[in-house]
Every structure is written in C-alpha cells, then in structure tokens.
Amino acid sequence: MLVLPELEKGTWFHMPVDAFHALRGGRQIPDSELQDEIDRTAKGFHRAVAGMAAGGNNLVVDYPLSRRWRLLDLLDLLVPEDTVLVAVRCPLPELNRREADRGDRSPGLAALQYAQVHAHGPHDIDVDTSVLTPSECARRIHDFLPRRPRPTAFETLRRTLSRGY
Numbered sequence: 579m580l581v582l583p584e585l586e587k588g589t590w591f592h593m594p595v596d597a598f599h600a601l602r603g604g605r606q607i608p609d610s611e612l613q614d615e616i617d618r619t620a621k622g623f624h625r626a627v628a629g630m631a632a633g634g635n636n637l638v639v640d641y642p643l644s645r646r647w648r649l650l651d652l653l654d655l656l657v658p659e660d661t662v663l664v665a666v667r668c669p670l671p672e673l674n675r676r677e678a679d680r681g682d683r684s685p686g687l688a689a690l691q692y693a694q695v696h697a698h699g700p701h702d703i704d705v706d707t708s709v710l711t712p713s714e715c716a717r718r719i720h721d722f723l724p725r726r727p728r729p730t731a732f733e734t735l736r737r738t739l740s741r742g743y
Contacts, residue, residue: 591630594640598623620648628655644691649698650739658732664719665701668708698739700731 599619607615627639643649668676670692677688703722705715729737 588636590636590638592638592640593623593627593630595620595623595642596640598626620645621651624648624651624655627652631656631660642691642695643698644694646698649735653732653736653739656732658730658736659728661730661732662703662719662723662726663701663731663735665696665704666715667696667704667706672708698735700734702726702731 599616602615602619623641627637627641630637641648643652670689673688673692677683678685703719703726705718707715710718
C-alpha cells in the first residue's frame with residue numbers, strides 16, 4: 579500500500595523494481611544466466627529512475643540496495659541533493675513471515691538480503707513497518723521532506739564511498 583503520493587502535492591510516480599522485472603518477456607531464464615539478466619535489468623531500472631527524475635518528476639522508488647554496485651551506480655546517476663534515502667525496516671522474523679505470505683519470492687531471499695540492504699550506512703529517515711502502519715510511515719516521510727537536513731544521505735555517501743566495484 580503506497581500512501582505517500584496521496585499526502586504530497588503534485589503528481590508522484592511509484593517505481594517499484596518488481597514491476598520493472600515483471601516487464602521482462604516470459605522466456606525461462608537458465609540459472610547460469612539469471613544473475614546477468616537481473617543485473618542488466620537493475621542497470622536499466624537505475625537509468626529509468628534517473629531519467630524520470632531528470633524530467634522533473636516526483637518519484638517513490640521501491641528498491642532494496644542489496645548489492646554495493648547498485649548504490650554506487652545510483653550515486654553516479656541521481657542528483658544527491660534531491661534524493662531522500664528512506665530506510666524501510668522490520669525485524670527479520672516478520673520479514674520472513676511476509677515473504678512466505680506473499681509467495682512470490684524464493685524462500686530465504688529476505689534473510690539473504692537482510693544485512694546488505696542497509697549496510698552502506700546513513701539514511702535520511704528510518705521507518706519501521708512492524709510498528710507503524712503504511713499511513714504512519716508515509717506521514718513521517720511527508721513531515722520530514724520540508725525539513726530534511728543537508729547534506730543528504732546521498733550527498734554523504736557520494737563523498738565517502740569508494741568507487742571500487
């Protein structure tokens with residue numbers, strides 16, 4: 579349930595990476611090719627996000643930063659001053675339960691990515707979906723936007739992270 583665009587003025591685009599992956603044709607991808615396919619799709623997704631942002635659009639991007647190169651690529655593509663990095667958190671047992679309820683993931687993917695998605699360091703704001711409703715999370719983000727501090731998390735990360743892949 580995406581609530582933030584309902585609170586904010588203007589048009590907002592929800593860009594979940596899962597929807598981008600769903601655009602792929604129905605061909606079965608052999609396991610030996612799957613990671614390359616996922617990585618190419620992620621690179622294209624990054625450029626689609628950057629293109630929409632460069633066009634002056636407001637975006638909510640639903641994307642786990644589960645690999646370091648993805649963050650580094652986005653740091654090169656997005657305007658750090660205009661990017662708000664939100665840490666969406668919940669305890670691993672709850673995340674595992676949600677993963678099982680959804681049924682559209684390989685079992686264990688959430689646990690595999692759990693330590694990686696926030697390992698890069700700072701965020702501009704954190705929300706915990708195990709204690710806050712989607713509306714409460716959206717309200718916290720909405721209230722944060724007009725008073726976000728500088729430097730943003732993306733500005734800090736661009737300045738401090740190594741470019742080595």
